[in-house]
Amino acid sequence: MPRKANVDVGDRFRKVGQFQPPIWIVTRLFTFAAEPPHARLEKEDDPSQTMTVSLPALQDSSLFRRA
Numbered sequence: 001m002p003r004k005a006n007v008d009v010g011d012r013f014r015k016v017g018q019f020q021p022p023i024w025i026v027t028r029l030f031t032f033a034a035e036p037p038h039a040r041l042e043k044e045d046d047p048s049q050t051m052t053v054s055l056p057a058l059q060d061s062s063l064f065r066r067a
Contacts, residue, residue: 013025016065
């Protein structure tokens with residue numbers, strides 16, 4: 001199965017290396033000057049929990065996997 005290269009709002013990810021990791025949903029994409037693009041993620045079962053990660057980190061299979 002080909003791997004999806006880009007990240008879009010609504011995509012779902014799990015952190016690697018956690019037992020039964022929660023699902024995180026991309027809710028916003030943005031860029032900072034002179035920095036790689038970033039994504040804001042919300043925890044699927046608790047949207048009050050958020051994190052911001054760079055797209056290269058989100059696409060790194062040693063850190064995150066698509067759900």
